[in-house]
Amino acid sequence: MATVASPHPPGAFEITLENLFSFPQGRRVLTCLQCGTCTATCPYGVGMQYPPRRIIGMLRTGQLEKVLTSDSLLSCVACYACTAKCPRGIELTTVLLPLLKEQMLLSLPEVPSELQRALENMLRYGNPMGESPRKRAAWAKTSSIPIRILPEDPRTTDVLWFVECYTSYHPRGQDTARATAKIFQALGIDFAILGNEEKCAGECVRLSGEPGLHNTLMEYNMQVFRKYKFNSIVTSCPHAYDAFRYSYRTAGFDYELRLATTFLAQHLEALRPMLRGKAGYTVTYHDSCCMGRHNGFYEEPRTLLQAIPGIKLVEMTHNRVNTICCGGGGGGMWLDTYYKAKGYERLSERRVKEAVATGADVLAVACPYEISRFEDAVKVLGYDKRMIVRDITELLVESMEGEI
């Protein structure tokens, strides 16, 4: 296949460390100013033995070996901050770092056990928790809305809803799955899910240095997609969205694609009259790195929130492109103890402190990882009486059902 010029830099799909400089994005590395903006903006830059700026310096002086045999890059949570801030537009998070991380993982004497477990689970069970693949759609039985499962009822559907792991398995994720189903039904959307045939899209495993595992999951999911007839894919997870939008293109993914949040924002005019319950609380919204910084969806979630009658939306100091990572990306979801042992502050806690400082009652999120991370942080920091964490879909349903 010819190398595809993607609308957005594709990341490390055709580029390798060897041919790095034969690609424009790769050559751009040579223009680095060594200004250190990347390192300064990196949430774990201080802890890295080789932070982004030094890595580029070492790459240019042929000292890459040292970087590849250190564990520095395990501290990268793929937050896209460095990429967003680099004055030279160097694609660190999308192009350079994944290549290096892959090499690092190959030479790491010991992969942290939490990460290893998640990767092995992903390969074997299609989800990082090691849950039974046969229970992936178990939540659907607890939904008050009938959920059509394609393998059982393969008729053409308008929307194929790619639910993803946390939404399928985590109890709080399942709450958002049920909420999403309610909204879809209220909007009269013809939708269906893949049930137990769905497996993790694999974005996080690629960014944690396991592109081979990502490719295995991609090939699998692409095969499943091809079995069914549908008009578009909507996913609840920004990470799956990201994978489909960029890496899956290399495997021929050309379906119409939307993230649940943006999809609902598109249906706002139909949704608005249904939002009857008045919310008497203040909300602050956390921009997910993957959804915001990498894909530019800053306004859609805010538009949805503001459509809820009586809601007051306040912003955290760091918002939109300046958002602070929750710490769960690029494998960070499975490196909690590793980071703790390094003495890092938990990023979800840093973020929750900022959220609490806004005085908001509700921390609204749109990425399935975040509910689990922020609810934990709120509790551990002792803010459980002051703040709750809700997915946007949950807030919408509350208003639709008027029970606020």
Add this chain to the structure above:
Amino acid sequence: MSGNIWVVAALCRGRLLDATYEAVALGRELAENLGTKLEVLLLGHELKDVLGTLGIADAVLCVEHAALADPVPEVHAHVVARLAGTRHPQAILVPQTNVTWELGSLVAGELGVPYVNSCTELRMVEQTLEAHTVLYGGKVEAIVRTKHAPSIFGLVSGVRAVEKGYADHAPATERITEVDVQPTSVQLRRYLEPEAGDIDISKEEVLVGVGRGIETRDNLEVSKELADVLGGAICGSRPVIDQGWLPLSRQVGKSGATVKPKLYIAAGISGAPEHVEGMKGSGLIIAINSDPQAPIFQVAHYGIVAKLLDVLPALTEAIRSRSRRGMKQYA
């Protein structure tokens, strides 16, 4: 058809392991069931110290020889097989401890008789010995029968309460000193005492897990006492580790250790999925939580809605008054 029931004692450095008493308790039931005698086979060197607690059996066959001093499986197995060849027991029960692990298979192999692994129950049904065994990590129980005498049965630990097989007197003892000792290519060199570093919680059979409900560091003492009387260790949910009340190596869950102890007591742990991921495979889960809605009650086998500072000390006391002194040391 009425050979005796044998229990092979499990000894570690001259001390009987609890699993021996458990096997004796089960062996006693089986002997009653069959109307036959229960004999404990004690293999070792200078054994008199341990006889005084085996009175639940009808007799002890005390096989003493310098070559039996060390736990070299093939030497012990050969002696058991030879004795069985002349005395014709109907069933040989071998507790599956790390010391006696290889024994059952080796004896069965040498005699060419059936062996049943991981038994939890044994009884006579229609002239046949029926064994219940656990398979697939406890997910399935199977029933097998064997007519062959002797048949060998490996017993999982905890088949019966220790106290049911424990007595404060010795039974009749027969000493056997003429034994056929096989040359061996395995030699015990030394024992290595547990290292000073922290324990590995994934290897503990009993864990008392504490969560934020413990409230203060000082309260940890209460759970430690409970763990002590149960011969186990304490571990925690992440917030407890975060506080620095327990070392990182004691964290259970997604980002910590995955544990599968026989008993997991979750005290003041809500049951967040990240915690449950690390302990759901435990054999018996008991949850103590002041909130009746806590999700931990969905994974626990037994639950108590109460303040843990009320229940834990009471439980420790109750266990203490039931168990015998010093016995749990080698649980």
Add this chain to the structure above:
Amino acid sequence: MKIVVLLKMVPDVVEELEIAPDGKSLDTTYLRMILNDSDNHALEEALLLKERHGGKVCLLAPDAPEVDDALFAALAKGADRAVKIAGIDAAEGTRAVVARIVQALSTADLLPADLILTGAQAIDDLDGLVAPLLAQTLRWSHLSVVNQVRFDASTGVTTVTKEFPGGLRAEFEIKLPAVLGIQSAEKPPRYVPVAKVRAAMKSLQIDSTTVPIAAGMPALEIQSMAKPSAAGHAEMLEGLPEAVAGKLCDVLAAHGLL
């Protein structure tokens, strides 16, 4: 050192196990097989020995669903050769399987070897453990529940550590050749990136050997199988602390925990 590692696939209990209509076996409709955990540790210990002392690690595994995946992963981790024993039925019984392994060791040219490592136990072992039975048949030295194997190249002495209750360990000197049942390796089994496994699949192959079934090796017959009833919610114990403590003690005693 020449090391043979015996690997065995067992039912994966992450998937709900179902009993077949005959009431004596597992329903295989959704059954998935996974490498037995302690066999994975045996493999790791073998790879560690190879890294320290050189030599070869050969894998021998009864054929089973998904065994190729496990073998390629092991090759990608650094094993040198993989051989499958074709046509073994899980219901044959451990002794028959051991007899086949013994034959396969020679038909596949795996002997002489210094060590045969395998897991101390598999979760589907019903009628015996492979390591002791194999050692007995081969007349090799043997120990099981081993968690460390050390070889001193200067003296040629092999020491093996076994863990006893209470964290006590016993160190044995053992003459080679030996069969060891590994409980856990010195460090957790390593991760192997999928790309490496894929590369192994492309460039390496798995050999296969066929050996006749050993006659006269009786297996235990399973009368019935059942799943212990799974609780959806805890059974709640109520009463004052002392009363609850008493009830709990009964529960613990019934589970053989006191």
